[in-house]
Amino acid sequence: MQSRFLHIDDTKTWNAFKSGNQAAFAYIYQAYFQPLYNYGRKFSSDDAIIGDTLQQLFTELWQRRKRLGSTNQIRNYLYKSFRRALLRNLAKKEKAEQSSIQIPFLVCLSHEAHLIQQQHTAEQLNHLEQALAQLTEKQREVIYLKFYDGLTYAEISEVMGISSAQAYDYMYKALKALRKNIKDSGNYNELTSSALVLFFVVNSHSFF
Known part of the structure; x- marks a missing residue:
């Protein structure tokens, strides 16, 4: 009901x-x-x-x-x-x-994301995964909250206990680093919001 x-x-x-x-x-x-x-x-x-x-x-x-x-x-x-x-x-x-202590903010591809396109897209997601792994924990957390949960920068700052300026800064540096890492891998495509949303596809029942 x-x-x-x-x-x-x-x-x-x-x-x-x-x-x-x-x-x-x-x-x-x-x-x-x-x-x-x-x-x-x-x-x-x-x-x-x-x-x-x-x-x-x-x-x-x-x-x-x-x-x-x-x-x-x-x-x-x-x-x-x-x-x-x-x-x-x-x-x-x-x-x-x-x-x-450092609490790692873990990022990994869901099973569904791997199945979306098993060849070309899967390869791109693999490069994105490797690039994300090189970010700091806070940079990954900001990206997750922004592109998966859809929080605004003001909301992210409240959740993480940081200023809005810091949230913007983490995102700016994260996207800049992602573009550089992906470009350096020789598999560069313009990084889009849709690519990040795809990366964070999660099966809501997979953890039970």
Whole structure:
């Protein structure tokens, strides 16, 4: 059954959730659990810690709902909260201070992307994958959030805890490096948004 909150703006949905409306909470959970899970997989392949972090996040949201602030962008609120909690849990797992470890932002092609075109396109995607692997973690994360999740630079800055100027800078340097790396490989084609979107094709059920 389609939730009645599907066509209600985020502010009203969030306020309904905060007031204890279980249908609003269920809608938020169902709408954002999988995108958050996919996002978490870019930081770690540890399904258990990603799942535990998500369950902890939504449990705490419900328990603390009356004390939560207002928001008109539920997605941004959840991404920011989940990112912070996941990095903290990954740091605890490694028994190290969060500031002293590098949490790799993983990028890999999905099975579906490889099947789109098995020859020419697959070869181009392979070169793109190699070029992406040479970027910094933050550059890859900005690209993922922009081209796969469709966040604006302002939203990216909120999620990652950086300024909008830094988000622009990461993207500019990432695209510049991608073009150079692909050109240097001898397989240069103008890098387009559609190519990056294709790269980030993800099967939403492949992780279960």
